Amino acid sequence: MNPINSIAEIRSLFPVLNEQVNGKQLVYLDNAATTQKPISVIDALQSYYLHDNANIHRSAHTLASRATEQFESTRELLQTFINAKESAECIFTKGVTESINLVAASYGKLVLKAGDEVLLTEMEHHSNLVPWQRICAETGAVLKFIPIQTDGSIDLEAALAIINPKVKIVSVVWVSNALGTINPIATIIEAAHAIGAKVMIDAAQAASHFKIDVQALDCDFMAISSHKLYGPTGLGVLYGKRELLEAMPPYQSGGEMIKEVFLTHSTYNELPYKFEAGTPNIAAVIAFKMALQFVTDIGHETIAVHEKSLYDAFLLGIQQSSFNKIKLIGTNPHKIAVQSFEVVGMHHFDVGMLLDASGIAVRTGHHCTQPLMRKFGIEGTVRASFAIYNTAQEIDYFLAALQKICDRIK
Numbered sequence: 381m382n383p384i385n386s387i388a389e390i391r392s393l394f395p396v397l398n399e400q401v402n403g404k405q406l407v408y409l410d411n412a413a414t415t416q417k418p419i420s421v422i423d424a425l426q427s428y429y430l431h432d433n434a435n436i437h438r439s440a441h442t443l444a445s446r447a448t449e450q451f452e453s454t455r456e457l458l459q460t461f462i463n464a465k466e467s468a469e470c471i472f473t474k475g476v477t478e479s480i481n482l483v484a485a486s487y488g489k490l491v492l493k494a495g496d497e498v499l500l501t502e503m504e505h506h507s508n509l510v511p512w513q514r515i516c517a518e519t520g521a522v523l524k525f526i527p528i529q530t531d532g533s534i535d536l537e538a539a540l541a542i543i544n545p546k547v548k549i550v551s552v553v554w555v556s557n558a559l560g561t562i563n564p565i566a567t568i569i570e571a572a573h574a575i576g577a578k579v580m581i582d583a584a585q586a587a588s589h590f591k592i593d594v595q596a597l598d599c600d601f602m603a604i605s606s607h608k609l610y611g612p613t614g615l616g617v618l619y620g621k622r623e624l625l626e627a628m629p630p631y632q633s634g635g636e637m638i639k640e641v642f643l644t645h646s647t648y649n650e651l652p653y654k655f656e657a658g659t660p661n662i663a664a665v666i667a668f669k670m671a672l673q674f675v676t677d678i679g680h681e682t683i684a685v686h687e688k689s690l691y692d693a694f695l696l697g698i699q700q701s702s703f704n705k706i707k708l709i710g711t712n713p714h715k716i717a718v719q720s721f722e723v724v725g726m727h728h729f730d731v732g733m734l735l736d737a738s739g740i741a742v743r744t745g746h747h748c749t750q751p752l753m754r755k756f757g758i759e760g761t762v763r764a765s766f767a768i769y770n771t772a773q774e775i776d777y778f779l780a781a782l783q784k785i786c787d788r789i790k
């Protein structure tokens with residue numbers, strides 16, 4: 381397959397890429413915030429509401445069984461996508477944020493006691509920090525942090541030294557959303573297991589870039605977000621090992637998560653339903669299957685190679701001397717196609733506005749990583765993040781727009 385043709389073909393699956401923004405062709409470089417959705421995902425959302433809309437699991441009628449079948453078939457594909465031992469280990473949530481809250485509130489409350497330690501890194505998204513702050517405050521456990529170095533990588537030596545028998549839970553981001561850094565999670569998981577701790581992986585940014593094998597990684601929990609994986613918003617996944625999920629109390633209570641309800645007490649449903657209280661986002665789950673299929677059809681390898689070629693072109697352009705007003709934040713080369721930077725002498729928000737005037741969408745701000753920004757002594761950055769549908773021409777256009785912005789600064 382000719383790669384240029386294939387990217388053109390991929391682009392044709394994303395209607396939003398034809399949008400005009402401020403009179404310019406949209407150049408969407410905010411993929412770490414959320415990816416665009418292929419037409420198959422949009423069609424599946426619409427088709428559910430047009431033809432199959434019914435609540436799942438509890439009804440004898442045809443629409444309900446069609447909806448249930450499609451809903452559960454996403455779970456089956458998900459099992460294959462992450463190589464879980466069984467589909468019941470895949471729980472649908474609202475997103476990575478809810479997946480982590482679930483583990484912190486349920487597993488955290490179950491195992492943590494005063495003096496225990498929960499280990500995170502200094503580069504966590506707030507979603508993998510605040511839930512642990514709250515459960516530590518409740519249980520008396522103590523939060524500890526793996527330090528990061530000036531290039532945005534974690535200090536692995538310090539990490540291995542800090543992992544001690546008091547640590548009961550390690551929760552780390554696989555790929556930093558702010559820096560793009562890929563963390564050595566296999567080494568961390570092995571070290572944590574050696575002292576009996578359980579490991580949660582925040583795979584929000586990783587799932588669209590790497591082939592996931594939860595059994596090979598041997599992580600205990602993993603959180604995935606649909607909307608960063610070409611799927612609908614408001615949907616995520618919590619993977620957990622069966623024995624841990626079985627031992628954990630339900631996170632929320634209500635419909636679907638029960639087996640029997642009496643006036644004074646209740647018994648709980650089997651996995652995965654024990655953790656899926658209330659009517660889920662049925663349309664999103666059904667459409668998510670198309671997103672998983674989209675990524676599977678292209679292949680993680682192809683995605684990674686294409687994104688790296690875009691990233692390399694961007695970096696090369698930026699490193700040219702006329703760009704000496706750009707300061708990169710996160711320079712460790714072991715990263716995905718995400719780059720944070722500052723334009724020295726201009727606020728990141730103003731850079732974002734000027735780029736938007738050229739039709740270019742980037743993220744500006746603290747990227748939900750305020751402690752990380754503080755570590756770098758900054759308030760925020762401009763962040764460009766590339767996806768499979770971005771092109772070399774878009775990178776050239778982006779570089780030219782940045783050049784113009786730099787030229788405005790005296």
Ligand SMILES: Cc1ncc(COP(=O)(O)O)c(C=O)c1O
Nearest residue numbers: 475476477505507557582584605
């Ligand atoms: C690394 C990381 N963790 C967690 C989240 C939160 O994910 P969600 O939007 O699915 O709750 C994000 C989203 O930006 C992220 O990038």
